[in-house]
Amino acid sequence: MDWEPKILVFCCNWCSYAGADLAGIARLQMPTNFRMIKVMCSGRVDPEFILSAFSKGADGVLVSGCHLADCHYIGGNYRTRRRIALLKILIEQYGLNPKRLRLEWISAAEGQKFAQVIREFTEEIKALGPSPFKKKSALAVVEASPTVAKVSTAVAEASPGT
Template sequence: MTGDEKAKEEFEPKIIGFLCNWCSYTGADLAGVSRLQYPSNIRIIKVMCSGRVNPQFVLKAFQEGADGVLVSGCHPGDCHYIEGNYHARRKLAMLSDILEFTGIEPERFQMSWVSASEGQKFAKIVTAFTEQVKELGPQKKLAGGEDE
């Protein structure tokens, strides 16, 4: 194993997950009570609705050293507040465009719809996303200062 590969092997990304209170957070909870295995790299922040996630939060997370950010809400049409996730979809799609344009890998940022009954799906998304971010390596572009 070369040094490079070893570094990649050891790298455990920090992922911030903004989950909506009504679907995704409950979905994550279900994944927990069902004892599903998924990487512990994700740090979950509960928000009342995915529409609450200001693009600023995502950028701040990156700035504070997050390697990936996951935003998850109710499926379109299922929002507890009727339309919050539609607003989130617009905002965050634009954010992903500008991340790509400035050369920050848009793969570090993901949005997903997870309902309260989709513990399986949540575990799957987190596993896949963690793999994806691990592949990209540490995020150093927006992160300010030295890590730790």
């Protein structure tokens, strides 16, 4: 099976989520590699979430909020901007390409931009290849959780042909 990237998108409730909704309503074409998590404000995105997503095998993480000075909560996105800038440095030290973390400002009216960003980012992540954490984390999950290991052996036993 060809490798398909897994991209996690954090969207703020007021701008980017509505922008994504608009992209959907307008039936804009975009890759289906992303999963979206809604938060009230991009400022809610704890750095821990992003690091956790990467450690669990996300190939890319996109954080999207309202345009600067347009935040529904006055200035949450300024905090986000600072955090993401620092996180990019941090993930590089962990051996990840900082391009795997992306910050975008997408307003509720910018369905086109949302689709464009998703297309671009997916292409970029595809070019970068699978996250170096991917295989390791998948193994770690199997080792750490006996139920998963049991299920996979059970599946392997049940279908000797594969």
